[in-house]
Amino acid sequence: MFNNINTMKMRKVKYIYWAGVLMLTLFAVQPASAQKADKNSPASLELLKAKSLWFNTTNGAGLTLDEMYNFSSVDFTYQLKSGDFKKLQDGDRERLLGVSTEGGQKLGTGYAWGKFSFNNEMQRNTQFNTTMLDPGRGMPFYPVDPNISDWKKQDYRLEMKVASQPLWERVILGIQGEYFASTGAKQVDPRSETYFYTINIKPALVALFNNHAVGVNFVYENLVQESGTTNSNSQINHDVYVMKGLGNYYPSVVGGLQSLGRFVYNGNKVGAAVQYSYGFSDIKFLLEGKYDYGVEDVISTPTKPKKEGSVVRELMDARLIVVKNCDNVSRLEISYSNRSTDGIEHVQVLDNTYEVQQWVDLYSSVRSTYNQEDISARLDFFRGADHDYKWKAGLFTNYRSNDEDYIMPHSRMIIKNMYFGADAKANIALGGETKLLAGAGFTYKNNFDGSYHYRGADPGSIIITQFMTPDFEFLKQSYYKIGGELSLYSGLGKMSKAGFYLKAALDYYKPIEGDNSRVQTNIGLGFIF
Amino acid sequence: MSDMKNRYKIILIAVLAMFSAVSCQQFSDVSKIGEVESLNAVVSVSLNLGSAPMPDALNVKMINYSERYEVNTTMNPNGTVTIPDIIPGIYTITVTSEKSQDGFTYNYSGNVVNVDIVTNNKQITVNVGASKSGALVFKEVYYCGSRTPTGGSYFRDQFYEIYNNSETVQNVRNLSIAMIAPMTATANKPVWPATEDPSLFVYALQIWSVPNDKDYPLNPGESIIIAQMADDHQKSNLNPTSPVNLLSAEFETLVNTTSLIQDNPAINMVMSFWPSPTPQWLTTVFGGAFVIYYPNEPINPANFVTPVGLTTRHYRIPIEDVVDALELVGNATQVQLKRMPAVLDAGAATVGGTYLSVSVARKVKETVDGGRAILFDTNNSSEDFEVMNPPVIRRYGAVAPSWNTWK
Numbered sequence: 001m002f003n004n005i006n007t008m009k010m011r012k013v014k015y016i017y018w019a020g021v022l023m024l025t026l027f028a029v030q031p032a033s034a035q036k037a038d039k040n041s042p043a044s045l046e047l048l049k050a051k052s053l054w055f056n057t058t059n060g061a062g063l064t065l066d067e068m069y070n071f072s073s074v075d076f077t078y079q080l081k082s083g084d085f086k087k088l089q090d091g092d093r094e095r096l097l098g099v100s101t102e103g104g105q106k107l108g109t110g111y112a113w114g115k116f117s118f119n120n121e122m123q124r125n126t127q128f129n130t131t132m133l134d135p136g137r138g139m140p141f142y143p144v145d146p147n148i149s150d151w152k153k154q155d156y157r158l159e160m161k162v163a164s165q166p167l168w169e170r171v172i173l174g175i176q177g178e179y180f181a182s183t184g185a186k187q188v189d190p191r192s193e194t195y196f197y198t199i200n201i202k203p204a205l206v207a208l209f210n211n212h213a214v215g216v217n218f219v220y221e222n223l224v225q226e227s228g229t230t231n232s233n234s235q236i237n238h239d240v241y242v243m244k245g246l247g248n249y250y251p252s253v254v255g256g257l258q259s260l261g262r263f264v265y266n267g268n269k270v271g272a273a274v275q276y277s278y279g280f281s282d283i284k285f286l287l288e289g290k291y292d293y294g295v296e297d298v299i300s301t302p303t304k305p306k307k308e309g310s311v312v313r314e315l316m317d318a319r320l321i322v323v324k325n326c327d328n329v330s331r332l333e334i335s336y337s338n339r340s341t342d343g344i345e346h347v348q349v350l351d352n353t354y355e356v357q358q359w360v361d362l363y364s365s366v367r368s369t370y371n372q373e374d375i376s377a378r379l380d381f382f383r384g385a386d387h388d389y390k391w392k393a394g395l396f397t398n399y400r401s402n403d404e405d406y407i408m409p410h411s412r413m414i415i416k417n418m419y420f421g422a423d424a425k426a427n428i429a430l431g432g433e434t435k436l437l438a439g440a441g442f443t444y445k446n447n448f449d450g451s452y453h454y455r456g457a458d459p460g461s462i463i464i465t466q467f468m469t470p471d472f473e474f475l476k477q478s479y480y481k482i483g484g485e486l487s488l489y490s491g492l493g494k495m496s497k498a499g500f501y502l503k504a505a506l507d508y509y510k511p512i513e514g515d516n517s518r519v520q521t522n523i524g525l526g527f528i529f
Numbered sequence: 530m531s532d533m534k535n536r537y538k539i540i541l542i543a544v545l546a547m548f549s550a551v552s553c554q555q556f557s558d559v560s561k562i563g564e565v566e567s568l569n570a571v572v573s574v575s576l577n578l579g580s581a582p583m584p585d586a587l588n589v590k591m592i593n594y595s596e597r598y599e600v601n602t603t604m605n606p607n608g609t610v611t612i613p614d615i616i617p618g619i620y621t622i623t624v625t626s627e628k629s630q631d632g633f634t635y636n637y638s639g640n641v642v643n644v645d646i647v648t649n650n651k652q653i654t655v656n657v658g659a660s661k662s663g664a665l666v667f668k669e670v671y672y673c674g675s676r677t678p679t680g681g682s683y684f685r686d687q688f689y690e691i692y693n694n695s696e697t698v699q700n701v702r703n704l705s706i707a708m709i710a711p712m713t714a715t716a717n718k719p720v721w722p723a724t725e726d727p728s729l730f731v732y733a734l735q736i737w738s739v740p741n742d743k744d745y746p747l748n749p750g751e752s753i754i755i756a757q758m759a760d761d762h763q764k765s766n767l768n769p770t771s772p773v774n775l776l777s778a779e780f781e782t783l784v785n786t787t788s789l790i791q792d793n794p795a796i797n798m799v800m801s802f803w804p805s806p807t808p809q810w811l812t813t814v815f816g817g818a819f820v821i822y823y824p825n826e827p828i829n830p831a832n833f834v835t836p837v838g839l840t841t842r843h844y845r846i847p848i849e850d851v852v853d854a855l856e857l858v859g860n861a862t863q864v865q866l867k868r869m870p871a872v873l874d875a876g877a878a879t880v881g882g883t884y885l886s887v888s889v890a891r892k893v894k895e896t897v898d899g900g901r902a903i904l905f906d907t908n909n910s911s912e913d914f915e916v917m918n919p920p921v922i923r924r925y926g927a928v929a930p931s932w933n934t935w936k
Contacts, residue, residue: 235682237883250595251860256883257713258815258859268555295555312559344562347618347647350716357717363617363647365565408565408616409598457597 038387039497040071040528041489043427043437047382047389050331053286053321054206055113058273059215060161061174061204063111065277072103075526083518085479085509087471089135091123091151109165110172116158121184123151128467130240130254131192131227131263133184140245140343140368141298141309143229143252143260145190145238146462153184166208176202176217190238190254194227200269211279219271219292228262229254241461244309245343245368246406246413247468248456261301263308269294271315282326290317306359310344312366329382329389336375343368368406375399393424402475409455415476416449423483433491433499443481450476477514483507485522498529568617568649573609574624574639574657581635581659584626592911593618594865606657617647619865623875624655625907635659638908640875642867658872663906664699665821667855668692668752668927671888671920673880674814675771682884684814685789686762686771688778688920691821691853692752692891692927694904701753703741704852705801705828707733709818710836710843714858714866714877719836719843731820731851731870732836732843736802736828737782737810745779745932750901752927754778757810759795772886772919777929777936782810794935801828804842814883816857818868822850848872855910857889864911876911888920900926 038044048069049055054062077098084092100117128144129135133153135142163174181197204217231238237255244250252260271292278285292315298308319335347363378396382389398419405412423441430436452472454464485505492498503524510517572589584606591600596616604610606626622644626637639657668691674684689706693699710719710732721727737755739745747753759781762771767789775781781795785808800806801824825847833842854873858864864877878889891904891913902925905913923929929936
């Protein structure tokens with residue numbers, strides 16, 4: 001039954017994949033006659049997006065106001081991560097192969113944008129993650145095991161935004177959507193196969209009043225994850241621990257008559273955002289406020305569903321973006337966000353009546369809460385504000401506070417970090433149609449508070465001593481990151497705006513204390529039209 | 530123009546209505562859920578002591594197995610006790626005590642299992658009975674099997690040791706050992722036909738009996754070993770890494786001899802009830818539930834019963850005939866999935882896994898004259914048993930009976 005469902009899902013993913021390829025290929029082959037004469041390059045696209053206030057919101061209708069030009073790109077990425085400065089659930093080594101295409105197209109005075117990406121990933125030597133494709137996605141209910149294992153994953157992501165032309169010179173309608181499908185398999189017993197997808201749509205409108213624009217958009221998102229566990233060696237059963245938050249768990253086993261059942265996650269989210277923008281002289285600013293509310297239920301053994309838990313997520317987000325666009329471009333973004341998640345657990349009994357045989361809820365309560373607060377600011381300066389920039393420099397800071405509670409028996413984890421960083425890029429003409437984009441960046445993470453107190457049933461278990469405590473120590477470590485990148489760009493013919501680039505980037509992470517480190521290397525090839 | 534406006538309105542309303550409908554039920558389900566709050570429970574007892582003396586005090590233990598949370602307190606036998614700081618959930622409440630008087634040791638026990646405590650000040654009454662310590666008890670059971678040198682699983686070395694824990698000679702003639710349904714701990718309990726009160730019985734999947742051909746006396750401090758296969762399991766053709774040599778076992782459950790299974794010196798048990806025989810008496814390595822009892826009439830396999838809606842055959846054993854009971858489960862959390870009636874075993878023992886080469890054995894309460902061990906027997910396997918590594922037959926100085934000439 002489930003194999004059939006999964007086959008159908010995979011088939012659906014393939015259809016969507018080919019639809020995405022077709023759509024973006026159409027963008028990619030748009031006639032050169034419709035373009036401005038300026039060459040599109042990585043730097044020009046970066047500047048275009050930085051200047052576009054509405055592009056960076058959840059309101060697709062606002063795209064029309066950004067007056068973006070046509071562009072298309074195809075990118076191939078090969079990424080390697082290695083090193084032991086990591087969470088246990090990350091791989092010692094991780095290899096990712098990715099391809100993505102992106103394009104924006106004027107539709108009269110309206111605009112359409114789309115992006116498709118595909119990633120294939122191999123993680124070596126992960127631990128304490130039996131079923132989750134993304135164990136950091138804010139879901140406390142999932143099984144873990146101590147066996148060191150590889151993971152193979154791949155994902156597809158389709159995104160689109162479409163904005164109408166102004167109707168009656170007063171209203172712009174738009175819609176934004178995203179489909180993400182991912183699948184993966186753990187490679188060592190207890191092994192798992194997991195399927196995950198989300199789809200969201202955001203209908204939007206913008207009302208215009210002279211230089212003022214007021215926007216509103218709604219959000220609906222549906223999420224499904226299914227994971228099944230098994231052993232290739234049926235002679236050996238494996239202990240697993242079903243996590244409930246902050247190190248609390250119940251023990252289970254994969255294999256045999258009482259093997260852990262299939263886990264199914266089903267979530268829905270609704271939300272809304274309002275935007276206001278105003279432009280005067282060469283300055284434009286945009287204010288955005290956003291609220292999302294979502295519920296995700298986790299059940300095991302879908303043929304006789306038992307609730308493993310539920311989460312309720314709330315997101316409040318506010319942002320101010322100011323862009324000054326004259327000879328040069330200056331951009332300031334200040335944001336605040338508050339994400340809170342409640343972990344709900346259920347007390348259930350099995351109604352064992354022969355005709356019924358189902359789990360019945362007796363009591364449900366919020367057993368754990370997770371709160372993350374972010375305050376961030378970023379200032380960028382682009383020298384030269386035409387189609388391309390000559391150089392750019394940026395400063396940023398981010399305060400992040402995580403406060404997690406398991407209410408009864410009471411456990412708590414607090415981590416407060418401050419990030420500071422600076423980066424710069426120079427766009428150096430090498431003659432002819434060739435340019436070198438050279439960049440460097442530095443980030444420093446300062447942890448100024450961190451504590452983890454577990455008061456659950458089993459402080460001596462490996463979940464606490466070998467999983468939660470080492471991960472907490474990692475999360476509260478101060479570190480610095482030094483990075484650099486080089487992109488060599490060259491045009492393709494004098495009459496065309498197309499070009500291609502080769503890119504190499506390297507980031508080096510080093511904690512302030514300890515000998516650990518982590519290196520991330522990116523090599524890329526891209527075509528821009 | 531106004532047509533177009535209306536069309537946009539309709540589309541917008543339809544989209545919003547669709548969002549609301551899809552999410553509405555899920556959102557409404559969680560909308561009234563608040564933060565967990567600790568609860569109080571009020572426990573009282575109903576005493577049915579027969580001729581036993583009144584206990585001085587009662588120990589009350591509340592265990593929430595899924596939370597691995599335990600609360601202990603004491604209470605006056607004639608009163609009630611309010612237990613605070615309870616996490617809402619499903620609890621097993623056990624009331625026990627012990628008293629020595631007139632040369633006897635009396636055990637007081639009672640429990641209620643799978644009690645939901647989700648409202649404040651819930652009233653819980655536990656029926657407490659009294660009994661003198663049992664004569665024959667399960668002393669050690671090795672059920673989980675072992676690993677072979679190549680990592681395979683080996684389960685032919687299971688054994689069940691039964692011990693005379695009393696002061697008087699016992700006769701194990703026709704003593705029967707039964708495995709109780711369902712085979713493994715599960716929430717899916719069979720539903721029994723209500724022709725007679727189902728709570729008065731346990732239901733056996735298989736029953737083996739000591740031959741009814743002669744007396745098999747067992748002196749105080751002596752034990753018998755019932756082996757699945759009474760062989761030296763450490764032989765090269767069996768499992769050199771097995772922890773046990775069972776050649777000295779008194780009884781074995783010999784079935785359909787193959788090249789591996791041979792008739793050993795041990796006396797062969799009688800297959801009294803076994804609807805679906807297999808080439809060995811393999812009890813589940815996840816932990817079965819067992820009783821020993823003396824049948825009050827010859828076991829007739831034709832007198833089987835089947836659960837409602839199923840055709841599997843079971844044999845009904847009156848609870849009042851049971852001499853001792855032991856519930857075994859796969860891990861500590863599964864204690865809440867108990868099969869055995871609480872009156873027989875208020876808890877459950879476990880080794881916490883499979884093929885671990887470990888056993889569960891009854892704890893020693895005291896050692897009396899001559900070094901004879903008196904074992905705990907509170908009818909609560911969670912309390913009475915502990916995990917032993919490695920399994921050992923006749924530990925604590927238990928002696929083989931004199932009629933075992935091959936020991």
